[in-house]
Amino acid sequence: DQQVKQNSPSLSVQEGRISILNCDYTNSMFDYFLWYKKYPAEGPTFLISISSIKDKNEDGRFTVFLNKSAKHLSLHIVPSQPGDSAVYFCAASGGSNYKLTFGKGTLLTVNP
C-alpha cells in the first residue's frame, strides 16, 4: 500500500520555464510534508517543507503548495535551471515519530 505517490517517473522542461512536480498521499494522519532532491551517488538533501496548517511555503525559486482536501501537494521551481536536474522525492510524516514515508521519486531534467 503506497501511501505517498508520485505518478510521474520523469519530467523534462526547458531552462527558465516552470517545473511542477506532483505528489498525492492517502494517509490522513500525515501532517508534515517535505521535498528532497537527490543527485546520483549522493544522499537525498532537504529542499523545502510544509506543515498541514499551511497551504503554501516559499523559499527562493521553490514553492510548495498543499491541498489537504485533495490530499495533494506540488513543488514549483521557477525559473528552472540545469543544476536542478535530479530526482525529487516527496515525503510525509505524522504522529510522534519522525518516520518519513517517501514516494518513488520524479526525475527532473532541465534542458539548456
Add this chain to the structure above:
Amino acid sequence: ETGVTQSPTHLIKTRGQQVTLRCSSQSGHNTVSWYQQALGQGPQFIFQYYREEENGRGNFPPRFSGLQFPNYSSELNVNALELDDSALYLCASSFQERRTGELFFGEGSRLTVL
C-alpha cells in the same frame, strides 16, 4: 559542522552472509534513522534510534537490527542476507526535539548480494 558519514560506500556479499554498515551522525544530532532504497523506489524506513534505543520500526524482519552508541553513531546489521537485500542503505540524523521531520542523509552504502 560535520555532516552524516557512512561506511563502507560499496560492498558485495553473498547470500546467507552477514553485513554491518556504519554511520556517524551530524554534529549536534541525537537521533539516527536507517532507510533502504531499492532500485527505482523511494527510501523505505527501517528503524530509528534515539538515546541508544529503538524508537520506531518499519516493515522489516528481525534479521535487520541496529545499534546507537553514546556518541550517537550507529550501526545497521543484516543477517542471513537475501538477494532482495541488494539496495542503497541510507543513514539519516536529526534532532529529536525539533518536530519538523527534516532528516539529514549520508551518501549511503550500496550493498550487492550475489
